[in-house]
Amino acid sequence: MKYDVIVIGAGPIGSTVARFLAEEGFNVCIYEKKKQVGLPLQCAGLVSRKISKLNPLPENVIINKVRKARAYSPSNISINVSKEDYVGYVIDRVKYDQYLLNKAIENGVDVFLGHKVEKINHDDAKVYVKNKIVKAKFVVDASGYNSKAVSKLIPAIQYLVEIDNIEKDCVEIHLFSKLLPGFAWMIPLSKKLARIGLLSGNKKDLYRIMDKYKVKGVLEKYRGFVPVPEFKKIYNGRTILIGDAASQVKPTTYGGLILGFSAAKIATEVLKEAIEENNPKILKKYHEEYYKKYGKELRIQLLIKKILSLMNDKQLDYLFRKIKENNIEELLSKYGDMDKYSKLFKEVIKKNLSLLIPESVWQRTWNFF
Numbered sequence: 001m002k003y004d005v006i007v008i009g010a011g012p013i014g015s016t017v018a019r020f021l022a023e024e025g026f027n028v029c030i031y032e033k034k035k036q037v038g039l040p041l042q043c044a045g046l047v048s049r050k051i052s053k054l055n056p057l058p059e060n061v062i063i064n065k066v067r068k069a070r071a072y073s074p075s076n077i078s079i080n081v082s083k084e085d086y087v088g089y090v091i092d093r094v095k096y097d098q099y100l101l102n103k104a105i106e107n108g109v110d111v112f113l114g115h116k117v118e119k120i121n122h123d124d125a126k127v128y129v130k131n132k133i134v135k136a137k138f139v140v141d142a143s144g145y146n147s148k149a150v151s152k153l154i155p156a157i158q159y160l161v162e163i164d165n166i167e168k169d170c171v172e173i174h175l176f177s178k179l180l181p182g183f184a185w186m187i188p189l190s191k192k193l194a195r196i197g198l199l200s201g202n203k204k205d206l207y208r209i210m211d212k213y214k215v216k217g218v219l220e221k222y223r224g225f226v227p228v229p230e231f232k233k234i235y236n237g238r239t240i241l242i243g244d245a246a247s248q249v250k251p252t253t254y255g256g257l258i259l260g261f262s263a264a265k266i267a268t269e270v271l272k273e274a275i276e277e278n279n280p281k282i283l284k285k286y287h288e289e290y291y292k293k294y295g296k297e298l299r300i301q302l303l304i305k306k307i308l309s310l311m312n313d314k315q316l317d318y319l320f321r322k323i324k325e326n327n328i329e330e331l332l333s334k335y336g337d338m339d340k341y342s343k344l345f346k347e348v349i350k351k352n353l354s355l356l357i358p359e360s361v362w363q364r365t366w367n368f369f
């Protein structure tokens with residue numbers, strides 16, 4: 001058997017976990033169905049600065065830096081949040097995916113591009129690819145939202161557009177009941193270029209947002225999918241799921257890079273032990289440790305998303321108005337964190353601000369949970 005681990009998919013998470021394992025001295029290969037990774041672009045490219053603690057981020061991948069966020073209600077009431085220093089990067093995902101794959105190759109990972117995996121035998125780590133069966137000790141399914149393990153998807157549309165006078169360091173989002181649990185975004189790349197997109201398959205909703213920005217021109221169009229975030233079993237026999245394949249996305253924004261890279265660290269430690277002892281039962285630890293570390297945060301984000309998605313446009317407007325009237329923007333600026341909502345959530349509960357949510361919405365939220 002040539003490989004300790006076969007990784008399926010050379011997306012950012014697959015390339016990262018493959019590299020981490022190779023750095024530990026294991027023989028690793030990646031099968032990737034595309035001939036060129038990263039294309040077509042399926043990402044808004046917004047990540048928190050914390051990313052560089054998890055994975056190297058070269059300067060030439062960073063397109064823009066942001067420190068403010070503005071959220072709009074259905075009738076355009078805005079909430080503003082800002083930090084002194086930059087908190088997020090807007091990155092070139094195509095370049096970044098290629099960079100991460102090259103780093104994996106530099107560290108000794110064998111990469112087979114244009115090789116689509118047709119089937120995985122989880123119990124004996126066999127992978128069916130190009131009329132061949134390849135066997136390893138373990139398999140990592142990092143095949144993104146295409147993975148057979150992903151059951152529910154939300155469509156996304158995103159355009160690269162030209163707009164005049166963009167506030168370059170401010171990300172904007174738009175909430176209205178028709179889109180929820182999705183939302184629309186404007187991510188600035190420069191003073192004149194932005195990515196405008198939404199989680200919905202409906203182009204009309206995108207045009208509604210583009211009209212707000214008086215878009216001057218559309219340069220590129222992309223479509224993609226995000227997995228619906230859910231708690232699920234992320235190991236099976238000799239296989240682990242990771243990244244979008246494991247639905248490891250933030251329930252509020254559906255961003256997947258930070259959680260996926262964090263999961264890659266946990267997966268590497270667990271796989272190391274499992275390979276050394278040749279024991280698939282050890283993979284359970286990956287599931288347990290991932291949910292031990294992120295379960296609470298994911299539950300809070302799921303709750304926030306559920307509350308918002310049960311509100312109609314009038315109730316959303318009311319909530320935004322109350323946030324403004326009660327100076328809650330300051331609290332949001334102080335405790336807001338792109339990746340962790342638990343601190344802010346605690347403050348909201350402490351200050352009894354949950355009273356701003358209509359009673360009927362709470363009722364339906366608890367019924368749901």
Ligand SMILES: Cc1cc2nc3c(=O)[nH]c(=O)nc-3n(C[C@H](O)[C@H](O)[C@H](O)COP(=O)(O)OP(=O)(O)OC[C@H]3O[C@@H](n4cnc5c(N)ncnc54)[C@H](O)[C@@H]3O)c2cc1C
Pocket residue numbers: 008009010011012013014031032033034037038042043044045046047115116117118142143144145146147156157158197223224225226242243244245249254255256257258260
């Ligand atoms: C419109 C949009 C905007 C987004 N914006 C953000 C954002 O701003 N910030 C953020 O953090 N996240 C964002 N995301 C989510 C982010 O893009 C994903 O979470 C991330 O790409 C997940 O990485 P991955 O490696 O798990 O999967 P992917 O990037 O999907 O990579 C999977 C790889 O597996 C390959 N593959 C699939 N099936 C097979 C097979 N059978 N055999 C071999 N290879 C296979 C694919 O070709 C692909 O290269 C966005 C997503 C969308 C759709």
